[in-house]
Amino acid sequence: MEKINWGIIGLGDIANAHLNCFSKSSNFKLKGIASKNLQNLKKFKDNLDIENRFCFNNYEDLIRNPEIDIIYIALPNSYHHQWINKCIDFNKSILVEKPITENFFQLENIKTKLIHKNLKISIYEGFMYKHHAQIKKVLELICDDEIGEILKIDSSFGINLLTKKKFWFFQKKKKINKNGRLFNKDLGGGSILDLGCYPVSLITMLMETLGYTTFDMYEIFKKNIELGETGVDIDSKIEMKINNKIHITLSSSFKKNIGTLTKIVGSKGIIEIPNLWFGSSDIILKKNKSEHIIKFDKIDDPYFNQINEISNNLLENNINQNLDNMLLNMKIIDQWLN
Numbered sequence: 001m002e003k004i005n006w007g008i009i010g011l012g013d014i015a016n017a018h019l020n021c022f023s024k025s026s027n028f029k030l031k032g033i034a035s036k037n038l039q040n041l042k043k044f045k046d047n048l049d050i051e052n053r054f055c056f057n058n059y060e061d062l063i064r065n066p067e068i069d070i071i072y073i074a075l076p077n078s079y080h081h082q083w084i085n086k087c088i089d090f091n092k093s094i095l096v097e098k099p100i101t102e103n104f105f106q107l108e109n110i111k112t113k114l115i116h117k118n119l120k121i122s123i124y125e126g127f128m129y130k131h132h133a134q135i136k137k138v139l140e141l142i143c144d145d146e147i148g149e150i151l152k153i154d155s156s157f158g159i160n161l162l163t164k165k166k167f168w169f170f171q172k173k174k175k176i177n178k179n180g181r182l183f184n185k186d187l188g189g190g191s192i193l194d195l196g197c198y199p200v201s202l203i204t205m206l207m208e209t210l211g212y213t214t215f216d217m218y219e220i221f222k223k224n225i226e227l228g229e230t231g232v233d234i235d236s237k238i239e240m241k242i243n244n245k246i247h248i249t250l251s252s253s254f255k256k257n258i259g260t261l262t263k264i265v266g267s268k269g270i271i272e273i274p275n276l277w278f279g280s281s282d283i284i285l286k287k288n289k290s291e292h293i294i295k296f297d298k299i300d301d302p303y304f305n306q307i308n309e310i311s312n313n314l315l316e317n318n319i320n321q322n323l324d325n326m327l328l329n330m331k332i333i334d335q336w337l338n
Helices: 019-023 038-048 059-064 077-089 104-117 133-143 191-209 302-315 324-337
Strands: 004-009 028-034 070-073 093-097 123-126 150-158 163-165 171-173 218-227 233-242 246-253 262-266 270-273 283-287 290-294
Touching: 004 059, 004 302, 019 028, 019 038, 019 302, 028 038, 028 059, 028 302, 059 077, 070 077, 070 302, 077 093, 077 104, 093 302, 104 324, 133 191, 133 262, 133 270, 133 283, 150 191, 191 233, 191 246, 191 262, 191 324, 218 324, 233 324
Parallel strands: 004 028, 004 070, 070 093, 093 123, 150 246
Antiparallel strands: 150 262, 163 171, 218 233, 233 246, 262 270, 270 283, 283 290
C-alpha cells in the first residue's frame, strides 16, 4: 500500500504528543526527523525505528530529501514563517503548529508566494481539536438548528503559570523560563498566540458555517491586555460583535485558571463544552429547561485523526491551499494583540 512519508522539524513537547500516531497507521509513516537537540533526535529515532540516513541536525537537509512528502513544523512561532517558505521552495506539503504565523502579513506573504509559484502542495494549521468527533458534533447541532439563532459565544483557554498556593491564601511566584517559547517575545510568546488562537479559530470556523467569512463582519469594541515582566501578554480578553448581532467574548491567560469552557447561546438553547481544546469532555445541551449530555469515546485521538486525514487527502491528491480562514484568524489575533 502507498504511504505518505512525513518529516518533522523540531522535536519538543508538541512533536512528542504525536509519537504514538505514527505507530498505528498503514497509510502514513514518520520517515525523517530533524532537531538540534541530539537527545530528542535519538529518542524519536529509537522509538519509531527511523533510519540513520533520515535523521538530521539541520532542518533544511530533511526538507531537501526527495523521499519526504510533507513536513510537520513543530517549532516556536517565530520560526514558522521562515520554514514554511523553505518548504515551499522545495515543493513540500506542510503541517505547521498553531498559530500558522506570528501575524497577518507573514501569512499574506505565504499566500502570495503559493499563488506565484503555482505549486501542487497543501498547507495545514495544527489545531488538532478540529479533528475530534466532539467539534464535529457541535457543528452538526448548530447546522441542524438545535439551539436556534446564535446570539452569544464565550470561549476561554487559560492556566495559571505564574503563581502557586503556598500556605492558605498566600501565593508564591513560580519560576518561569524567560527564554522558553511561552514567555519570550522573540519566540512569539504570550497567551494570545499560544492559547487565545484556539478560541479565535473556533469562532471563525463556527461563523464560516453561517456565512460570516470576512473581517468587515467583525466589530471589535473592547479588549484588555496585561503584559508580564518579559513583555508578553499574560492575561487578556477581547469582545466583538459579528454582523452586528452575535456577541463574542474570548479570553486567554497565563495568570489565571480560567479553564477551557466554551458556551454557545442560541435563541432555543445552549451548548456548553467544558473542554473543547483536548476533546476530552462531554457536550452539554440545554433546551426547554432540560439538560442532555452527549458523551464521546475517550479513545478518539485528535492527533492521530489530524495526521491520518491529511495523509488521506495527500494520497487522494486533494490539495489544500485555502488560506482565507487562516488569514481571518491572524487578522483577529493582530487586532487583539495590537
